[in-house]
Every structure is written in C-alpha cells, then in structure tokens.
Amino acid sequence: MTVSKTAAADQAKASRPTRKGHGDGATEGTALQLGELSELLGYSLKRAQLKVFEDFLRCVAPLQLTPAQFSVLLLLEKNPGRNQTEIAGTLGILRPNFVAMLDGLESRDLCTRVRSTNDRRSHILVLTDKGRAVLARAKKLVAAKHEARLNALLGPANRAALLAMLAKIAREF
Amino acid sequence: MTVSKTAAADQAKASRPTRKGHGDGATEGTALQLGELSELLGYSLKRAQLKVFEDFLRCVAPLQLTPAQFSVLLLLEKNPGRNQTEIAGTLGILRPNFVAMLDGLESRDLCTRVRSTNDRRSHILVLTDKGRAVLARAKKLVAAKHEARLNALLGPANRAALLAMLAKIAREF
DNA sequence: CCATTTTAGATATATTCTATAATAATTATC
DNA sequence: GATAATTATTATAGAATATATCTAAAATGG
Numbered sequence: 001m002t003v004s005k006t007a008a009a010d011q012a013k014a015s016r017p018t019r020k021g022h023g024d025g026a027t028e029g030t031a032l033q034l035g036e037l038s039e040l041l042g043y044s045l046k047r048a049q050l051k052v053f054e055d056f057l058r059c060v061a062p063l064q065l066t067p068a069q070f071s072v073l074l075l076l077e078k079n080p081g082r083n084q085t086e087i088a089g090t091l092g093i094l095r096p097n098f099v100a101m102l103d104g105l106e107s108r109d110l111c112t113r114v115r116s117t118n119d120r121r122s123h124i125l126v127l128t129d130k131g132r133a134v135l136a137r138a139k140k141l142v143a144a145k146h147e148a149r150l151n152a153l154l155g156p157a158n159r160a161a162l163l164a165m166l167a168k169i170a171r172e173f
Numbered sequence: 174m175t176v177s178k179t180a181a182a183d184q185a186k187a188s189r190p191t192r193k194g195h196g197d198g199a200t201e202g203t204a205l206q207l208g209e210l211s212e213l214l215g216y217s218l219k220r221a222q223l224k225v226f227e228d229f230l231r232c233v234a235p236l237q238l239t240p241a242q243f244s245v246l247l248l249l250e251k252n253p254g255r256n257q258t259e260i261a262g263t264l265g266i267l268r269p270n271f272v273a274m275l276d277g278l279e280s281r282d283l284c285t286r287v288r289s290t291n292d293r294r295s296h297i298l299v300l301t302d303k304g305r306a307v308l309a310r311a312k313k314l315v316a317a318k319h320e321a322r323l324n325a326l327l328g329p330a331n332r333a334a335l336l337a338m339l340a341k342i343a344r345e346f
Numbered sequence: 347c348c349a350t351t352t353t354a355g356a357t358a359t360a361t362t363c364t365a366t367a368a369t370a371a372t373t374a375t376c
Numbered sequence: 377g378a379t380a381a382t383t384a385t386t387a388t389a390g391a392a393t394a395t396a397t398c399t400a401a402a403a404t405g406g
Contacts (some may be wrong), residue, residue, distance in 0.1 A: 040315070
C-alpha cells in the first residue's frame with residue numbers, strides 16, 4: 001500500500017461543507033498555507049508575470065494591443081530596416097509563429113512587409129504612420145497607467161532594482 | 174498612403190546578405206537595440222520567468238516534474254485533507270484543467286484522490302509514500318541546483334529582495 | 347556557369363496551456 | 377420535498393509554443 005497511513009487523519013481535518021462568502025464567516029475554510037512555495041522564486045515569478053500582463057492588457061485595452069504586439073511595434077520603431085527573422089529572434093518568437101502575428105498587425109495597418117531590394121527572400125518590416133500613432137498612444141497609456149501603478153506599489157528605486165535583476169536573469173541565467 | 178515616407182531610407186540601412194557566425198565577423202549584422210523595451214517590466218519579467226522555468230526543468234529532469242506539478246506536491250504536503258477545488262484555486266489552476274493534471278500525478282502514484290466522508294462530492298488529495306519520497310528528492314535538487322544557481326547569480330540578499338517584490342506584485346497588484 | 351547548400355518566409359501540424367459551458371452526483375436552503 | 381448551489385468531470389475552443397517541410401532566393405564551391 002502506497003497511500004500514507006495518515007490518510008484517515010487527513011480526512012478528519014477536512015472541514016464540513018459550508019456556504020462560503022456568506023456573512024459571518026465563522027465556518028469559512030481556512031486559507032491554505034503556501035509553505036515552501038513562497039520561497040520558490042519561479043513560483044512568484046510566474047504569478048507576478050500573470051498579474052503584470054493582465055494589468056498591461058487592461059491599461060492598453062483601448063488600443064487592443066497585447067504585450068507581444070506592443071513589443072514588436074517598439075522594436076520596429078527602434079530598429080528600422082530589419083527583417084522578420086531579426087525581429088522575431090530578438091523577441092524569442094519562433095519564425096513560423098511570427099507569421100500569423102505579423103498578418104494581424106499588417107491587417108490592422110500597423111506595419112507592412114516590404115520586400116528587401118538587397119535580399120529578395122526577406123521582408124523588411126516597416127511601421128506605418130498609423131502604427132507609429134498607435135504606438136505613441138500605447139506608450140503614453142503604459143507609462144501613465146501601467147508602469148505608474150507598479151511604481152506606486154514598489155517605489156521607483158525598488159522598481160529599478162527589480163528590473164535590473166530580472167534583466168540579469170533573462171540575460172545571464 | 175500609410176507607409177512611412179522613410180521606408181526607402183530604411184531599406185538602405187538593411188545589410189546585404191552575409192553568412193553569419195562565420196569567422197571574422199566584420200560583416201555580421203548588428204545586434205538589435207531593445208530601446209524602451211528594456212524599461213518595460215513585464216517584458217523582462219516574462220523573459221526571466223521563461224529562463225527560470227527552463228532551468229527548473231533541467232535541474233529536476235531526473236524526477237520528471239514540471240514546476241506546476243512540483244507546486245501541487247508541495248501544497249499537498251503542507252495542507253493535508255484539502256480537496257481539488259482548494260488546491261487548484263490556491264495555485265490559480267482552473268478546476269477543469271486540474272483534472273488531467275491530477276490524473277497524471279495519480280497514474281504515477283504520486284498522489285491519490287480519496288472520496289471525502291464529510292462531503293461525498295469532493296475528493297481529498299493525499300500524497301502517497303512515493304509522492305512524499307519524490308517530493309523530498311525534488312526539494313533537494315531544487316535547493317542544490319536551481320535555487321543555488323539563482324543565489325550565485327544574484328547573491329542571497331538580492332535574491333531575497335527580488336522574491337519579496339515578486340510576491341508583493343503577485344499579492345497586491 | 348552550374349550544382350549544392352543555406353537562408354527567409356510561409357504552411358501545416360502537433361502539443362500544451364488556458365478558458366468556458368454543460369453534466370451528474372451530492373449537498374444546502376427554503 | 378422542491379429548488380438552488382457546489383464538486384468533480386467532460387467536452388471543447390482558443391491561444392501559445394514547437395517541429396518539419398516547402399518555395400524562392402541567395403551563397404558557396406567547383
């Protein structure tokens with residue numbers, strides 16, 4: 001038998017069924033203990049990342065941009081004249097998966113593929129004027145709502161320290 | 174016309190095709206500039222999380238445990254007598270998706286579902302002896318290889334500060 | 347120049363993760 | 377006892393992620 005001998009004892013601890021979120025709370029189930037989970041960096045990293053992305057989506061919802069799309073537009077603005085492989089590679093996006101993503105951006109007229117004259121296999125990615133405008137508005141929303149909220153929570157110095165450590169992990173780990 | 178007037182100029186900057194990673198490097202493409210992307214917390218958060226999970230998988234590969242599976246086993250050990258809804262909810266896993274995950278753990282005899290005597294709708298989750306043993310080995314691998322590597326990269330004080338900030342974001346953001 | 351190899355983008359496809367709706371069994375509430 | 381709510385489950389759909397293959401074009405080496 002592989003089940004713990006204390007299974008019956010475990011059962012005894014199980015609370016009887018009660019209506020939850022229903023007033024006095026005297027019979028509400030106890031919150032679970034995270035225990036060693038709270039010392040596991042990867043766990044908090046993942047939970048924090050989900051929260052941050054969630055907030056990003058809310059803040060930039062008027063422009064209908066995902067974090068990944070925003071990162072592409074930012075990269076195109078900063079690096080004109082680059083092709084799909086270079087942009088996708090820098091962002092850690094696999095080339096096949098980048099195709100549909102670009103289709104989406106291009107169909108919304110945020111960027112265009114331009115056949116390179118130097119190497120006719122490749123597409124230079126170009127921000128459209130609309131793409132530039134949307135990006136500018138997105139930057140303002142992100143700075144004013146999203147990053148501002150993080151700053152309020154952590155404080156500017158902590159936020160900078162956090163960013164530096166995350167970048168170091170992303171780079172060197 | 175929506176395409177930037179400088180598209181032709183952008184094209185001019187595109188490097189001619191060259192063999193990459195091929196010796197002298199005089200003609201290698203320049204690395205892309207991240208620009209404002211490196212100030213976006215969510216971006217570094219995501220990239221760091223991927224690296225950390227990747228390393229976790231490597232370190233604990235002999236036991237064939239994913240981060241999510243490890244977190245379930247940890248939580249079962251710390252919180253005996255809980256049912257599926259409570260465990261899944263604490264980890265942010267949706268109940269329907271938790272079913273297949275438990276099937277996997279149960280088929281490997283790492284935990285078992287025990288019908289609760291108090292509420293016969295629910296399954297109390299119980300770590301098996303094998304589950305306890307695997308968890309103990311996993312903890313050692315994680316501490317000795319995974320978290321040790323993070324400590325070496327950041328230093329213990331920074332690692333603690335990072336963890337505290339991530340937990341705060343996960344909790345309060 | 348020509349044959350071979352390599353690369354860029356695209357397509358197809360598989361896997362995993364995530365999310366919602368609906369169902370059966372059981373329990374709670376009126 | 378009738379109605380509503382809850383647990384676990386199934387089915388399913390969508391997104392993210394991964395690999396192999398195809399074509400057109402370009403580079404390489406004779």
